Amino acid sequence: MKQMPAEINSTIAKTAVLLLRENPNQAPEPYKIVELKGLAKAAGYTLLAEITQRRGRDHRFQLGRGKIQEAMTYKPDRLIFYNPLSPGQVFNIRNEFSASIIDRFNLILEIFASRASSREAKLQVELARLTYDAPQVRNAISLRKLGEQPGFGGSGAYEESMYQDIRSRIAKIRSSLMDVEFIGEDRRQKRRELGFDLVALAGYTNAGKSTLLNRLTHAGVEARDQLFTTLSPTTRALDMKGRKILLTDTVGFIDDLPHFMIKAFRSTLSEISQADLVLLMADISDPPEILRLKLAASHKVLWDCGCQGPIITVFNKVDRLTRVEAMRRLKIVEDLAPSPVLISASTGWGFGDLIQMVRQKLQPLREVQIKLPYTSEGMSELSKLYDRAELLNISYEEQMVVRLRGRDDIVTRALSSKVRQI
C-alpha cells in the first residue's frame, strides 16, 4: 500500500483510492497501477492512496475484505478498481461498505463521456456503456426475480421492459453510427478523388499524436500530457514536398479494452483502417518492457480494426534519451516496429527522416501525357485535373497536350475519360 502526498486541491471535490488485485501465478505488473493512476487523474480525481494485493479472485469483493476496509479508512468519494467487477461484486461492496465504486472500464467511459463533444463521439460512448450495461441489467433483473411469486410485490413488467429498452436503443445507435460510417467512407473517397493521400496518426494514448499533428500542420489542436486528450478525429491538410496529404489525429489506444468497445468506436477507427498510410506512434522514453506492451496493444487494436495500409512506427520523445539508449530500446522492440523512425515532436528533431519515410511508403505518383480537345468538356476536364493532380506542362497545339503527375486512381480516370483524345 502506498499513501499519496497530501496535495489535495480544495477546488476538486472528487477523491479516490485505487485498488488492484494481482494474480499470484503471474509476474508483478507495476505499470497497471501507474496507468490506472493516469486514468484517474485524467478523469479529475484526487488520489488518496493506492492499494495492491496479490491473491486469487475473491468472488464477493474481488479483493480481500480487509483491503477494502483499509481503503475506506481514507474516506474517499470513490473506490476505483483496476480489475473488472461483476454485478454481484458491485452489489456486495456497495451493501457492505456503503462505498461508491467504479472499475477501470467504467473509468475510461467516464473520461470519454466528459470529453465527447461531437454527436458521433457521444453516440459511441453511449453505445459502449449500453453494451456493457445490458448483460448487467439482465443479471440484476434475474437476481431480483429470484424466488419471486407472481402478483403483488413482484418486479413486474417495468424492470423487464428496461432490458428491452436498452436493446432497442443499442440497435438505434448502431444504425446511426452506420450512417456516420457511410458518410466517412464517402468523405474519404471524395478526398482521394481530390488527389489527397490519407495518413492516420495511431498509437497508445499519450504517445504524442496531437503534438505531432500540431507541429506538422500548425493545427492548434489541444495536446496535453494526459491520457485521452483526443477523442474525435481531427484532420488537417499538409503539403509534404509536393504530395498533398490529409493527416488525421485519432483517439489513443489502451491495453485490455473489451472487444465491444473497439466495436463501438468502429466509425472512428475506420479513419485508421481505411488510411493509405498509418503512423503508429510510440513513446520511446517509456521503459522497454512497457514500450513493448504498448506496441503489442496497439498492434492488437490495428488487427481488430482491420488495418490495411502500410505502417511506419514513429518513436516519439527521443529528446528525453541519449542516442545510444534510444537505439538500444529500438533493438528490443524491433519485431513490433515496422519501418521505425525516431523523432521528437516537441523539438522537431528527425522530421526529415519521417517525411522521407512517408514519401517512400506512399504509393508513387504516376506521370502521363494526355491530349484534350478545345471543347467545353475538354476545358472542364482540364479544370478538374488542375484541382486533382500536378500539371507539369500544357502545350496548346492542335489539341491541348497535358503532362500530369498524380495518384494512380486519378491518372487512370484521366486516361479512361471519354473527353481525352488519343
Added chain:
Amino acid sequence: MVCAAVSTRISPEFIEKIHKVMLKSCVADVLDLNSVSNLIGDSIQCMQGIVIAEKGDFYNLEAWRVGSILGRDFKYPESLGERTAIELAHHISFAGRKLVVEPMESDETNARRNKFDHC
C-alpha cells in the same frame, strides 16, 4: 482434430516467406491440454524457430509454462505479422479438417444409403 503448423519468415507487418506447412490429425476422447500439446508438438517437430499459438489453444496458460511443456521457445502473438501467420494456419487447418471430415461423412451417407437400398 486437425492441427496445421506453418513455418514462416515474418516481418512486423507481413508474412515474408512460407517455408513449410505441416498438417496432422488425431482422434481423442477428451480435448485436454495433454492431447492438444502432443498434437502441436508432433506438428512442429521438423520446424525451426519460435513457436507461436493463440492463447485459447493452450487454455490461457502462461507463455513460459507452454514453452516448458513443448520444450521449445514459445510466445503468444503480438505483432500483425504473427497474427497473420496464425490466421493462415487457421485457414489451412480448417481446410484440412474439411478434407478429413467430409470423406468420412460421405462414407457414412453412402453406408446409410446402401442400407436403405437393401431394405
